[in-house]
Amino acid sequence: MDLGLSGKVALVAGSSRGLGRAIAEELAAEGASLVLCARREDSLQEARSAIEQRGARVIAVAADLSESAQVERVVEAGMREFEGIDILVTNAGGPPAGPFEQHSPEAWDRAVQLTLGSVLNLTRAVLPGMKERRWGRILNVTSIAVKQPVDGLILSNSVRAAVTGFARTLANEIAPWGITVNNVLPGYTRTERLDELAAANSKAKGISPEEARAAWEAQIPMGRLGEPREFAALVAFLASERASYITGTSITVDGGWVRGLL
Numbered sequence: 001m002d003l004g005l006s007g008k009v010a011l012v013a014g015s016s017r018g019l020g021r022a023i024a025e026e027l028a029a030e031g032a033s034l035v036l037c038a039r040r041e042d043s044l045q046e047a048r049s050a051i052e053q054r055g056a057r058v059i060a061v062a063a064d065l066s067e068s069a070q071v072e073r074v075v076e077a078g079m080r081e082f083e084g085i086d087i088l089v090t091n092a093g094g095p096p097a098g099p100f101e102q103h104s105p106e107a108w109d110r111a112v113q114l115t116l117g118s119v120l121n122l123t124r125a126v127l128p129g130m131k132e133r134r135w136g137r138i139l140n141v142t143s144i145a146v147k148q149p150v151d152g153l154i155l156s157n158s159v160r161a162a163v164t165g166f167a168r169t170l171a172n173e174i175a176p177w178g179i180t181v182n183n184v185l186p187g188y189t190r191t192e193r194l195d196e197l198a199a200a201n202s203k204a205k206g207i208s209p210e211e212a213r214a215a216w217e218a219q220i221p222m223g224r225l226g227e228p229r230e231f232a233a234l235v236a237f238l239a240s241e242r243a244s245y246i247t248g249t250s251i252t253v254d255g256g257w258v259r260g261l262l
Contacts, residue, residue, distance in 0.1 A: 004241030006031030010087035011078055013065055013122065016043040018191035019141055020091045022228030026236040027087070028056035035078035035085065036060040057082075065092065065118035066110070075125040084133065085126045087239045090119045090163075091141040094193055095155035097200040103155060115159040119166065127174070136179035137239045140167050144187045146250065147258045152204065164250055171248035180247035182238050187254025188216045189226035221256035 010027045014020035016038035024034055028051050036051075038044045041062040048060035061077045063070040078085050095111035096103070103111075119140055130136025142160045144150070149157040164183055171181035188194060198209040205212070217224055231253045237243055238251075252258050 001242065003030045003236060003239075005087075005236070005239065008032045008086040008239075009035065009078065009082040009084060010089060010239065011035040011037070011075070011085050011122070011126065012089045012091065013118065014038055014091035014093060014141075015089075016040055016047045018193055019186060019189065019228050019231055020089070021047050022232040023089055023091070023141075023235045025051060025054075026229065026232035027089075027239065028054060028058070030236055030240070032087065032239075033057040033082055034059070035074065035082070037063050037065065037074045039064055065122065066114040068117070068121045071118065071121040071125060075122070079129075084129050086130070086133070086135060087137045087139070088122055088126050089139045089141065089235065089239075090122055092118050094143070094153075094197075095159065097152050097156075097197060097204075098154070099152065100154050107155065111155040111159050112162075115156070116162050116166070119163050123170070127179075130179050131174065131177045134178045136174075136177070137243075138167070138170075138179065138181045139235055139238055140164075140181075140183045141235075142183045142185050142250070144185050144252055144254050144258055146183070146185060147252065147260055152201070168248050168250075175247055178244070180238070180243065182247060183250040184231070184235055184238065185250055185252040185254065185258075186231050187226055187252060187257045188220060189228060189231055189253075191228060194225070219257060220254070224255065226253060226255055 010032045012024045015024040015036040044060045052058045061074045063074045092115045145157045146164045198212040201212040202209045
């Protein structure tokens, strides 16, 4: 299937590792040019080099997307290099685990600014160009927690739900310009973030990280963790020309973990 991504430009946040990197690799394989961004310069440049060696045009800009000025710097760099951004993939690192009383007001502020604020600022920066070209794809990597809250992740459960509400409303507002807005919800997927959650569960429950992973696998009907490339495949499709009539959705990639009907 030709996804029609050749010649398109994608900005992928959090693309130095995990789901973000898998998404960047998948979009590059479909012919898209890339603007990569993440906080760590070393791992970001390694990702840029690896993807570039496969023949894609890539630039990488290290930035903290919780700060609006740095968001603008990333988008401006992409505009200078490619003259426009057609696809935006927002992907912020998950807030710390823990129950409500463990998190300070400052922790809540940081979670809101990173997880919600980065989505707002990135969208604000790329939307005018998409409207001008009457084509665009905005994809937010959120979490299964917005459909079925995960114990011990009150920050993520709360703030990612706000992203979902924003995206669903925005989808209707900008649909007349041929721009789609969708959320993609990863389940338990084999990434560095999952390693961090396994360590947190290990400490909180007095079990090993391996036991924490086994407990998650036992909850998943497919009986295993997901792989980043499986998640990235859906993102690439939703970014494509073929997905032009899909907007305002939140789609899980979770091996059946969410038990709801919708």
